[in-house]
Amino acid sequence: MEQESRRRLVAGLRDALGPKICAALEEPSVVEIMVNPDGRMFIERIGQGTGFEGELAPGAAELVIGKVAHALRTEVHEATPILSGELPLGGHRFEGLLPPAAPRPMFTIRKRASQLIPLETYVTTGVMTAAQARVIKDGIKRRLNIVISGGTGTGKTTLTNAIIGALVDIAPEHRLVILEDTAEIQCAADNHVLLHTTDTVDMTRLVKSTMRLRPDRIIVGEVRDGAALALLKAWNTGHPGGIATIHANSARGALTRLEQLVAEVSTQPMPEVIGEAVDLIVSIERIPSGRRVRDLLKVDGFKDGAYRLSSVGEPAYTSKGNLHVA
Numbered sequence: 001m002e003q004e005s006r007r008r009l010v011a012g013l014r015d016a017l018g019p020k021i022c023a024a025l026e027e028p029s030v031v032e033i034m035v036n037p038d039g040r041m042f043i044e045r046i047g048q049g050t051g052f053e054g055e056l057a058p059g060a061a062e063l064v065i066g067k068v069a070h071a072l073r074t075e076v077h078e079a080t081p082i083l084s085g086e087l088p089l090g091g092h093r094f095e096g097l098l099p100p101a102a103p104r105p106m107f108t109i110r111k112r113a114s115q116l117i118p119l120e121t122y123v124t125t126g127v128m129t130a131a132q133a134r135v136i137k138d139g140i141k142r143r144l145n146i147v148i149s150g151g152t153g154t155g156k157t158t159l160t161n162a163i164i165g166a167l168v169d170i171a172p173e174h175r176l177v178i179l180e181d182t183a184e185i186q187c188a189a190d191n192h193v194l195l196h197t198t199d200t201v202d203m204t205r206l207v208k209s210t211m212r213l214r215p216d217r218i219i220v221g222e223v224r225d226g227a228a229l230a231l232l233k234a235w236n237t238g239h240p241g242g243i244a245t246i247h248a249n250s251a252r253g254a255l256t257r258l259e260q261l262v263a264e265v266s267t268q269p270m271p272e273v274i275g276e277a278v279d280l281i282v283s284i285e286r287i288p289s290g291r292r293v294r295d296l297l298k299v300d301g302f303k304d305g306a307y308r309l310s311s312v313g314e315p316a317y318t319s320k321g322n323l324h325v326a
Helices: 002-026 060-071 119-124 130-141 156-170 203-210 227-236 251-263 271-277
Strands: 030-035 040-045 049-055 082-086 093-097 106-110 146-150 176-180 192-196 217-223 243-247 280-287 290-303 306-311
Touching: 002 030, 002 040, 002 049, 002 060, 060 082, 060 093, 060 106, 119 130, 119 156, 130 146, 130 156, 130 280, 130 290, 146 156, 146 251, 156 217, 156 243, 156 280, 176 203, 192 203, 203 217, 203 227, 217 227, 227 251, 227 271, 243 251, 251 271, 251 280, 251 290, 271 290, 271 306
Parallel strands: 146 243, 146 280, 176 192, 176 217, 217 243
Antiparallel strands: 030 040, 030 106, 040 049, 082 093, 093 106, 280 290, 290 306
16 A cells, blocks of 8 residues: 555656656756746756756646655645755655745756766866875775865765765775765665654754764765764764765865854854864865866864865866766
C-alpha cells in the first residue's frame, strides 16, 4: 500500500510539473529550472547560460508547490509561505514561495550533479591548476580542515564531491559523517553516514550528535548559521580532516563569513578558534568562460589581531571545459 501511494504521489507530481520540466530534469546539461511569479520559465544549461523556455499555465506553479509539500509531508500556506526540500524526483533541491513571500507562486529546482567529477578533470579543463590539485590532495593526506567558498552557482558542492572522491582514494578506511540540509553530496566511501536536518533537528544539533558517532572526518554540505561554532569546536577537538562549504566570494571573505556566523550564537568574537580550526580555504568562482579555482589560502592561526595567511598553488586563469556544477 505504501509503495502504491508513493507511485501515485510521484505520478501526480509529474503531471503537475508537465512534460517540459520533466524532460529538463532528465537532460544532463540542465543545471537549474526557474519559474518566476509571472509564470515565465527559465532554464540554465551548461555552456549555454540561462534562457527563456516558455510560460506555465495560471495556477500551475501553485499546484506544483502543493504537490511537493504533500510529498514532503508538510504544509505551505499564507502563514508558512516558503517550502524548501528535496524533490521526490531525483532528489533535486526545491525552493517554492507563495504570497505574501512572493507576489505570486514561484519555484526553482536546482538539479543534483549527474556525475562525480574527479579532481583530475578540474585540472584538464583548466578549472584548477595541477599545483592546486596537489595542495588539496596533500591537505587531505595531512588531515587539514578544508573550507570551500564561493558564491551562488559557482560549483561548491560539485567541487566538494570531487575532493571527497580524492579523500576516499587516499583514506578509504576512514569513517565519514556527512551533514546536509538537502542531499547533494555524493560519497563512495564504504563507511559513511548521511544525516539531514529537519524541521525539528537543526545543523547544530546534528553536529553535536555526530560527535557520538565516531567519525574520522566530519563533512558539512553548507555552513549557514550558528552551527559554524559547533563545527569549528568539533574540528578542534579530535576530528581533523573535515570539509565544509560556505557562501563567500573569496577565500578571505570566507573567514569574515565564519566570524559573522559564529557571532549569531556567541557574544565574544572567536577568530582564534577559527584560525585554529580552519587550515585551507579553496575559493571557486564563475567567470565568463566557466568556473575557476580563484585561490587557495593556507591558514596558520590568528595572532596579533590578524589571521596568518599564505597563498598556495598558482591560480587557474581559464576554464576550457564545461563541468556540471551545483
